[in-house]
Amino acid sequence: MSDAAVSTGRRGRSARRERRTATSGGVGAPYISRGIPNYEVLSDESAATIEANADRILAEIGLEFREDPDVLNIWKIAGAEVDGERVRFPKGMLREILKTAPSQFTQHARNPARNVEIGGNNLVFAPVYGPPFVTDLDQGRRYGTIDDFRNFVKLAYMSPWMHHSGGTVCEPVDLPVNKRHFDMVYSHIKYSDKPFMGSVTAPERAEDSVRMAQITFGEDFVDQNCVMIQLINANSPLVFDATMLGALKVYARNNQACIVSPFILAGAMSPVTVAGTLAQVLAEALAGCALTQLIRPGAPVVFGAFVSSISMQSGAPTFGSPEGSLLLNGAAKLARRAGLPFRSGGSFTASKLPDAQSAQESAQTITATVQGGVNFCLHAAGWLEGGLCSSYEKFILDADQLGMMHVLAKGIDVNDESLAMDALEEVGPGGHFLGAAHTQRNFESAFYRSSVADNNSYEQWLADGELDAAKRANKIWKEQLAAYTGPALDPAIDEALLDFMTERKASFPDSNV
């Protein structure tokens, strides 16, 4: 995308109008193509040592694949050593299997301009995933509903910095557990035209998600192309459970992408050290990713790592910690060396509100995400409370920061125009550059314009009501939802989706498990 995607240019110039409202989701870059190098904290030698230890974990300790005889059988046929539910892998076996996995793939959106490239030097931002609660400054914290779900889909659609519609942007707790996946998938398709995620909470819900994708994209297209990406968590340490394995099999069989993610709070679910945790992450990710290739060679798969630590005083999970950043950075390098796209990062925080703690922790993680070489970033906006709560204000604050990350990821352009020798000659010692011809030519796209930051004087800020960033964000999300106009959806597809949902919902009773 052009510079225009990064800075929206001149639009009202008074200090009071510093804030910018994204009006429709159309104007952002479809994804980031990094112009900056990957920052690598781990040396090649250290990475090789960790890989050797992962090989030992896989061969000597092994992993458990629980309550899924089918998967155990698949491993046996592939040459693994299967002992009850414990599976051990001869050295090199998994990497050999993974040779069919693509290092980069396209996830198609129903609007082709929104297709994303997952892998290589690309980075895709997707919203928060999974919180049962939602919060905003007006109503406070409560269980999420399908209305909240739709709101977050709309906010993600409208943000020029959000590339993806995500999955469970919050749990719609007002709908039955065994049927809410229909409304979630439908909301992503209906209220956004960005790429999205399918349900993983049961194999039949995964099948329903695939069916809805087929209705939207066509059966043949879905069979040949990735149109959904799914989050398959390992049950760390060293376990995959039947629910996740069931969903993984459905999606891999249908050529849809699985993100195989060790979900680790170091100190509890992995060793209390970064290096030990990385070895475990690598073992778990290699095993889960390889399984997809045994089900359908060439199916898109992503090496995931949800990694943070716990407080060794209270046992509480911590986020945005320096250890979390190091884990992310190291895991990214291990994924690159494995030739797989990498998922990690987000705007993590343990804070209960969009305060300084939340911003500091989120900034640390999102910077590590951009610099470390993440390809798919879930939880890029809206996350509070260690992922228990989706926050409207936090979503706006985070999305603004994602805009800044677009600029950071471009790096430094060095060319005749950016070197600006004409400006330096024109202005000379003691002058100022505001009126220079070079400034006039370049100012519209020059600097990122925050939608939330208040850069005004103290006096102006007082006159504007002494709002903190969270209160400004509160205004913005309401303005955005009020201004939302959805993308068109082919009425025939819409009707077919609704018919399918109605029929399927009627075919089995509601249940909250």
Add this chain to the structure above:
Amino acid sequence: MSDAAVSTGRRGRSARRERRTATSGGVGAPYISRGIPNYEVLSDESAATIEANADRILAEIGLEFREDPDVLNIWKIAGAEVDGERVRFPKGMLREILKTAPSQFTQHARNPARNVEIGGNNLVFAPVYGPPFVTDLDQGRRYGTIDDFRNFVKLAYMSPWMHHSGGTVCEPVDLPVNKRHFDMVYSHIKYSDKPFMGSVTAPERAEDSVRMAQITFGEDFVDQNCVMIQLINANSPLVFDATMLGALKVYARNNQACIVSPFILAGAMSPVTVAGTLAQVLAEALAGCALTQLIRPGAPVVFGAFVSSISMQSGAPTFGSPEGSLLLNGAAKLARRAGLPFRSGGSFTASKLPDAQSAQESAQTITATVQGGVNFCLHAAGWLEGGLCSSYEKFILDADQLGMMHVLAKGIDVNDESLAMDALEEVGPGGHFLGAAHTQRNFESAFYRSSVADNNSYEQWLADGELDAAKRANKIWKEQLAAYTGPALDPAIDEALLDFMTERKASFPDSNV
């Protein structure tokens, strides 16, 4: 320093006691020695292009050295082309002169355990510098006083993550402008034993600062060693004024360190592009740094870069911007290539209060600081409002983040103990690591323990009074000041300093210029 400097270990384990109060300044590392590589956004080729343009700026446009015939004469003798106050430099001249400048030097503290190494892979954190205002949640924003000044010196002394006492931690506006430097320098010597900065607001105030250092350290020691470091700003674009030149000459002559810093808000005081600004920064820094070597070859000097941008809508300065991070990163590389220690970064923000904006902007800049290769970081804690205000709460929040930066800067240890194979073997699939022998051996130093973050459950947080990070920080700084016990100062030195100040203050009338 050992791991113990990075994590304070077990000290009360309940969730309610998550917060840690640093009791005395003694326990931190004296400075950071980075175990992580420098992150380089700028390629060697791009850096060389920018250097060629800086050479052109120096040779063709030149710089102005205003109202200081002595400096113009020094340049003339050195071979520069002097035309009125405009000085042009033949290609290569400045780099030749800079060959005598040390690439790394020690700044001595009155407590030798606090000496800092400036240059190489080291990083020194110093507090906010210069704000006329101070603020806290109780009293709000007001002009700073010498009591506030002492308080910030004490807080910096007590923080295990602050390596330096800094300079003008706030302006003591209750003292006459022409005499407050005595009380500032004295406060640093009396209430802290960390290294500090001298006055630069007039040559005679610089002389007074040197004299006070001589009383503290001895005349010969000061002549042979760096015991003060000073901030010499360029008046960008391409101007040095008489005040700064006067101070630079005093300090260089006395073998004390000058940080020669272009002070640039890009778009106003430099071109509206990162590359153009970097060329200007390099030209200004090379000229100012070289001048110190003409005054005293071998005198310690630091390549500085205070670089941010302005809002092209309102003209207001912006901080923590992505362009600011790129400028910092690029300037760091240019300084390394010039063989000079580098000063930049800090916990910058344009926000008026310690909210999400302030934390996000500060986190972006401090991460760029740590990863980019900064050697001396002024404004590492306490800064609000674009540097107009020193905040007590922000100081605590920032200092906590500096602690996290100590961990980040260490990188990833990979060795038999950190690889934790024994823990993985002991725990196996589905277990947990909390009780593992490896965890017991390592948990005390395992993870950084934030003094401010609340990682507890929502319910616990409610029970604790629903405090945001700023309110928690408010409690901490008050606890810290209440617990302050100063370092001992030799009574003979103390008396000599007070006598000198009394005598000098009586020798000329008060003035507020």
